[in-house]
Amino acid sequence: MEQTxxxxxxxxxxxxxxxxxxxxxxxxxxxxxxxxTPSDPSDAVEQGIRELNETKPGFMDTVEE
Structure with missing residues (x-):
């Protein structure tokens, strides 16, 4: 079976x-x-990815791009 x-x-x-x-x-x-977060935009990126991971747990294991 192909992994999503x-x-x-x-x-x-x-x-x-x-x-x-x-x-x-x-x-x-x-x-x-x-x-x-203007002082460090990577903080918002980290927060957004964590929130997406709550919606779709484990997706980071299969991100291609």
Whole structure:
């Protein structure tokens, strides 16, 4: 059986950091939005990925891009 893989996209904006997680097999997608942290934008990226992982546990093991 082929393992489901995901693609994760992130856009860091001035106010919000947006995320999209796409199931490569089904095309199903999940989105998330966090406040951008101007002092360290990577904080918002980390927070958004953690929140997506609550929605779709374990997806990080299969992210391709």
């Amino acid at each position: 893989t995901y693609r994760l996209g992130c856009d860091i904006g001035g106010t919000f950091t947006d995320f999209v997680l796409v199931n490569n097999k089904t095309g199903e997608f999940y989105t998330n939005k966090c406040l951008t």
